[in-house]
Amino acid sequence: MPYQIPYLELGTDDVSLHKVVEACQGQFVKGSVVQEFEKAFSSVIRSGHCITTGSGTDALFIALKSLNIQPGDEVLTPALSWISSAETISLCHAKPVFVDVDEDTYTIDAKKIEAKITSKTKAIIAVHLYGHAADVVALKKICDQHKLFLIEDCAQAHLTTINQQVVGTLGDAGAFSFYPTKNLGAWGDAGCVVTNNSVLAEKMRRFGNHGALQKEDHTMEGMNSRMDSLQAAVLLQRLPNLESLNEKRLENAAYYTRQLQGIQEIVLPKVKESTTHTFHIYAIRAQNRDALKAYLADQGIQTLIHYSKALPFLTPYKHLLVNEHDYPVSSVLQDELLSLPIHPAIKQDQMEYICNHIRKFFQRSPFK
Ligand SMILES: *Cc1c(COP(=O)(O)O)cnc(C)c1O
Numbered sequence: 001m002p003y004q005i006p007y008l009e010l011g012t013d014d015v016s017l018h019k020v021v022e023a024c025q026g027q028f029v030k031g032s033v034v035q036e037f038e039k040a041f042s043s044v045i046r047s048g049h050c051i052t053t054g055s056g057t058d059a060l061f062i063a064l065k066s067l068n069i070q071p072g073d074e075v076l077t078p079a080l081s082w083i084s085s086a087e088t089i090s091l092c093h094a095k096p097v098f099v100d101v102d103e104d105t106y107t108i109d110a111k112k113i114e115a116k117i118t119s120k121t122k123a124i125i126a127v128h129l130y131g132h133a134a135d136v137v138a139l140k141k142i143c144d145q146h147k148l149f150l151i152e153d154c155a156q157a158h159l160t161t162i163n164q165q166v167v168g169t170l171g172d173a174g175a176f177s178f179y180p181t182k183n184l185g186a187w188g189d190a191g192c193v194v195t196n197n198s199v200l201a202e203k204m205r206r207f208g209n210h211g212a213l214q215k216e217d218h219t220m221e222g223m224n225s226r227m228d229s230l231q232a233a234v235l236l237q238r239l240p241n242l243e244s245l246n247e248k249r250l251e252n253a254a255y256y257t258r259q260l261q262g263i264q265e266i267v268l269p270k271v272k273e274s275t276t277h278t279f280h281i282y283a284i285r286a287q288n289r290d291a292l293k294a295y296l297a298d299q300g301i302q303t304l305i306h307y308s309k310a311l312p313f314l315t316p317y318k319h320l321l322v323n324e325h326d327y328p329v330s331s332v333l334q335d336e337l338l339s340l341p342i343h344p345a346i347k348q349d350q351m352e353y354i355c356n357h358i359r360k361f362f363q364r365s366p367f368k
Pocket of ligand 1: 055056057058081082084085127153155156176177178179189190191
């Protein structure tokens with residue numbers, strides 16, 4: 001076998017352990033290096049406030065709680081996403097209401113939202129899935145009209161823009177994850193929540209730190225969700241490279257799109273006008289996806305599926321009693337999407353090998 005091409009390449013590290021330990025200055029939770037990262041990240045994404053958290057999931061939960069999402073409330077969220085964008089709603093004892101996704105961008109379909117709004121609806125979570133921006137312009141209009149909060153899940157979309165504005169800064173709050181495999185990754189779990197609203201910022205900062213800004217200044221109950229200094233020091237070293245790493249992903253995506261163009265059996269990712277894509281994931285669509293995945297695996301090419309079950313069909317949401325007709329787009333996507341390796345370290349000859357084999361598969365394939 002000429003190659004073993006892993007989906008992820010996390011090996012060679014750009015970060016110096018010595019520098020990381022030095023930056024912590026003996027403080028391991030919060031501390032000045034965490035503040036420094038918060039400042040640096042706010043400045044890069046041009047947001048008023050950045051509050052670091054223990055994870056991206058916590059960032060979503062802290063945003064929802066601080067926007068006062070209550071038991072019995074309903075929050076709209078896309079049917080195709082990672083479970084965090086639904087389970088954090090349930091953690092508030094509110095109800096996730098799934099909305100199908102758009103066929104071109106795979107993000108929440110703004111045209112299908114109005115039908116799901118009730119008197120209990122309080123917020124919409126927009127997930128910028130794979131690195132493509134959700135249609136925030138349309139979503140904001142709906143939120144303004146119905147007085148709903150807009151929370152952006154930017155876990156897959158560090159530096160994605162809409163009309164030159166960075167995602168996370170467009171709604172009431174934006175949640176980021178720095179899980180190791182994200183476009184900006186730490187050495188463990190880490191996240192942050194951003195906002196331009198200073199009242200909300202203070203509430204979120206308190207909530208993630210036991211309701212206190214300083215020791216024992218508890219004005220409310222909260223939780224322990226803080227970024228440790230080691231992660232902040234790693235992220236501070238990596239942040240200056242984020243733009244060039246994203247550019248490498250874009251180049252890789254452009255290469256795939258050029259090489260795979262014209263294969264009738266697959267659908268390639270689209271990028272909508274006035275938005276940029278940061279290609280956390282490069283997913284193609286193919287009707288005989290599982291056979292293609294198995295064939296590629298035999299050639300040493302690892303691919304993944306994001307996600308093989310849309311959220312409404314997962315066990316924890318069985319009680320909703322929905323079926324495929326309720327989510328026609330997500331139902332098809334869960335059977336057709338296939339994520340190709342796109343990490344910045346992949347080499348052009350590896351991508352060429354992958355494209356050649358995809359082409360070969362469809363030339364020999366008996367299913368069409
Ligand atoms: C990764 C991810 C999260 C959660 O982030 P964690 O840091 O792993 O908790 C939330 N939403 C989406 C869309 C994600 O991809």
